[in-house]
Amino acid sequence: MAYNTASGTATSGADFGASSGTLTFAPNVTSQTFTVAITNDTTFEGAENYTANLSAPTGGATIATGTVTTTINDDGTGGPPGTDNDTPALSIADISVVEGASAVFTVSLSNPSTSAVVFTPSLANGTATLGTDTAGAGTLEFNSGTVLVPVWTAVSGNVTIPAGATSVQLRLATTDDVISEGNETFHTHRHSGLRRHYGCRHRHGHHYR
Numbered sequence: 001m002a003y004n005t006a007s008g009t010a011t012s013g014a015d016f017g018a019s020s021g022t023l024t025f026a027p028n029v030t031s032q033t034f035t036v037a038i039t040n041d042t043t044f045e046g047a048e049n050y051t052a053n054l055s056a057p058t059g060g061a062t063i064a065t066g067t068v069t070t071t072i073n074d075d076g077t078g079g080p081p082g083t084d085n086d087t088p089a090l091s092i093a094d095i096s097v098v099e100g101a102s103a104v105f106t107v108s109l110s111n112p113s114t115s116a117v118v119f120t121p122s123l124a125n126g127t128a129t130l131g132t133d134t135a136g137a138g139t140l141e142f143n144s145g146t147v148l149v150p151v152w153t154a155v156s157g158n159v160t161i162p163a164g165a166t167s168v169q170l171r172l173a174t175t176d177d178v179i180s181e182g183n184e185t186f187h188t189h190r191h192s193g194l195r196r197h198y199g200c201r202h203r204h205g206h207h208y209r
């Protein structure tokens, strides 16, 4: 009996190794196995599937179930023998800026995704007061260009990290006053993605008088 694999939403040769051959059942033997190698990459793809198919039986056998579908999970729900998890997690790093300069934050993804990742940034006072020590929270911008050639665009609710990208920059101007205030902080929050929940982590932006 012949067997082979075929792409479904998973791609043969990329997400799994193509497998084909012939299974021979010796007299009185009732089962045989074949193996399909699954590729472990670091990109989040979500569940994908392929099929394994049987054909051309000999010796008078017929095929009862000739096709099985296998689903490949990469979100930690795959179960034994592994719990591979490529689910991207968002993080944002602390920065310091000189008063009067713009605070530029980088929001990073732990893993690239084949889908766009959408999140909602928000700002909160630390010892710095939004709108006084910084520009108003409504003036937060994101970089819709590249790091080398930035295109600063006003944030209107959500920010999208395109499929395949692993970071986006946010920018907020700080206010250059003549008052000695010491070092001040404010917080950038990034809230849940629309596609899945990423949790919320707070980071501080510092600016120096």
Ligand SMILES: [Ca+2]
Binding pocket: 009, 010, 011, 015, 045, 048
């Ligand atoms: Ca894939």
Ligand SMILES: [Ca+2]
Binding pocket: 014, 015, 039, 041, 045
């Ligand atoms: Ca894959």
Ligand SMILES: [Ca+2]
Binding pocket: 040, 041, 042, 043, 074, 084, 085, 086
């Ligand atoms: Ca993986």
Ligand SMILES: [Ca+2]
Binding pocket: 040, 041, 042, 043, 044, 045, 074, 086
């Ligand atoms: Ca993957």
